[in-house]
Structure formats: structure tokens, C-alpha cells
Amino acid sequence: MVIGVFDSGSGGLTVLEALIAAMPDRDFLYFGDHARAPYGTRSAEDVYRSTLTAVDFLLDQGCRLIVIACNTAAAVALRRLQQTWLSARAPGARVLGVHVPLVEAITGTRWRDGAAVGPMRERPRRLAVFATPRTVASRAFTTEIALRAPTIRVIEIACPGLADAIEANANDETLDRLVRGFADRLRDHPDVRDGIDAAALACTHYPFAESAFRRALPPGTDLLLQPRLVAAALADYLARNPDLDSPGTGRLRLLTSGDPARLDGLLERLPASLRQFERVALASPA
Numbered sequence: 645m646v647i648g649v650f651d652s653g654s655g656g657l658t659v660l661e662a663l664i665a666a667m668p669d670r671d672f673l674y675f676g677d678h679a680r681a682p683y684g685t686r687s688a689e690d691v692y693r694s695t696l697t698a699v700d701f702l703l704d705q706g707c708r709l710i711v712i713a714c715n716t717a718a719a720v721a722l723r724r725l726q727q728t729w730l731s732a733r734a735p736g737a738r739v740l741g742v743h744v745p746l747v748e749a750i751t752g753t754r755w756r757d758g759a760a761v762g763p764m765r766e767r768p769r770r771l772a773v774f775a776t777p778r779t780v781a782s783r784a785f786t787t788e789i790a791l792r793a794p795t796i797r798v799i800e801i802a803c804p805g806l807a808d809a810i811e812a813n814a815n816d817e818t819l820d821r822l823v824r825g826f827a828d829r830l831r832d833h834p835d836v837r838d839g840i841d842a843a844a845l846a847c848t849h850y851p852f853a854e855s856a857f858r859r860a861l862p863p864g865t866d867l868l869l870q871p872r873l874v875a876a877a878l879a880d881y882l883a884r885n886p887d888l889d890s891p892g893t894g895r896l897r898l899l900t901s902g903d904p905a906r907l908d909g910l911l912e913r914l915p916a917s918l919r920q921f922e923r924v925a926l927a928s929p930a
Contacts, residue, residue, distance in 0.1 A: 648707030652683040655849030656713030662871035671892030678902025684776025695721035700929040719784035745877035751792035768841035775846035813909030827860035842866035
């Protein structure tokens with residue numbers, strides 16, 4: 645079985661790298677919608693239509709299990725896609741969102757049944773969530789965390805331009821300046837006068853700026869990143885759903901809707917095996 649991984653651009657490669665490390669015998673197909681990026685500042689309907697097109701494409705490629713490795717797409721489009729389209733389009737296929745393992749780790753509870761789960765020793769009292777403007781506007785993290793752990797105070801900070809800067813392979817000085825501005829906005833928030841316990845990077849591009857966040861946030865802040873959380877959650881999901889799991893040979897194919905030559909700069913930060921993209925053209929589903 646080929647596992648599909650989809651992102652609006654290159655951020656999902658941080659998740660893909662962790663998935664391959666955790667499950668080296670699985671076959672993966674990655675699609676980055678670079679031609680339509682960024683998703684984080686677009687309307688909810690545009691995000692939904694682009695996500696539907698990408699998932700439809702991956703289903704056509706034979707992927708019966710797809711990970712949406714874009715928080716904006718997952719927060720805005722996943723539930724609607726699952727409830728109104730997927731069962732008719734591909735009965736038995738599964739589409740999972742990258743935001744789910746992060747919410748589970750923050751709250752210490754499993755998404756569907758509330759069972760204890762997660763690596764955090766205790767729930768944070770005050771949590772900062774750094775995400776794209778569209779993800780923040782969806783209030784997905786605030787809503788889902790409140791359902792499972794209503795005592796956690798969630799402060800969502802929109803980070804306009806950060807994913808774009810990362811995609812453009814901005815230098816460390818530029819990333820530091822941008823992230824300091826978002827950290828200053830957090831410090832000025834009235835709900836964090838006594839500080840925060842943890843911060844979540846809720847965009848799969850942001851691990852590329854992990855060092856900038858660590859420099860900008862108070863020392864000792866528990867920083868949650870998605871790649872390893874998602875990899876562990878997917879391995880657990882496959883163990884609980886063996887009908888969806890069939891080990892392959894470790895094959896990998898990387899596809900983009902954009903120009904592969906324009907990806908070279910950022911991809912230099914990744915292993916050579918994650919740099920060879922093919923260009924594909926997508927048609928919107930009927």
C-alpha cells in the first residue's frame with residue numbers, strides 16, 4: 645500500500661522525513677501543491693477546493709491512506725471532506741489530519757475515545773499555538789483542545805508571511821526577525837502576563853524555523869513540533885487498523901504542482917532522498 649502525504653508546499657516534508665524514519669519499509673507518495681501555495685492566507689472555500697483536488701489526485705494514484713500534512717488544509721477542509729465527499733468517492737479510504745496528533749499530545753487524550761495518550765508529563769495551563777492566519781481564523785485548535793481539556797488556556801498567534809519566507813528559503817536573520825515579532829505579540833497578550841507553559845508550532849513549515857522559535861521564546865518553554873508526533877500516531881493507527889497496512893519496499897515518489905527547480909534552496913536542508921521532485925498537472929474533481 646502506498647501512503648499519500650499532502651501539503652500546500654514543502655512543509656509536509658518535515659512530516660514525511662519522520663514518517664520514513666519511523667516506517668522505512670512503507671511506500672510513500674508525497675504531493676506538494678507549490679503552484680497554489682500559500683494556503684494560509686486564502687479563503688476557506690479556496691482551501692477546501694484545493695485540498696479536495698489534491699486528495700482526489702492521490703486517490704487516483706492508488707493511495708488508500710492519505711495524511712494531510714498541512715494544518716491549514718486539515719483545520720479548514722478535513723471534516724467537511726470526510727463527511728460530504730470521501731465515502732462516495734473512495735469507500736474504505738482514509739484521510740487523516742496532521743493536527744490530530746498535536747491536539748492529542750497537548751490534551752493527553754486520544755481524539756476519538758478520550759483514552760489517555762501523549763508524551764507530555766502534565767497538561768499545560770497556558771499554551772501558545774503559532775499557526776497561519778487561516779488556521780487561526782478556523783479556531784480549530786482552540787475548539788478541539790477545549791473539548792478535551794477545557795482548563796487549558798489557548799492563545800493562538802497568527803504568523804503571516806512565515807511559511808512563505810521558509811518556502812523561499814529565507815536566511816536565519818529574516819526568520820529570527822519574523823519570529824521575534826510573533827513572540828512579542830504573544831508577550832503583549834493579556835492572558836500571558838504570567839508566561840506560558842508550552843508552545844505548539846502548528847504549521848509543518850515551522851520546524852524549519854525551530855531554532856528561531858527557541859531563541860525568541862522564554863527559556864524552558866516546552867516546544868511541541870508535529871513531525872515525530874505524527875509519525876508515532878500513524879504507526880499506532882496502522883497497528884490498530886491492520887486492514888489498511890501492507891508493508892512495501894521503502895519506495896518514495898515526490899510530486900509537485902510547481903516548478904521543481906524553484907525548490908532547490910529549501911530542499912538543501914533535507915536529505916538528498918527528499919529532493920528529487922517531478923512536476924504534475926492536476927485537474928479539479930468533477
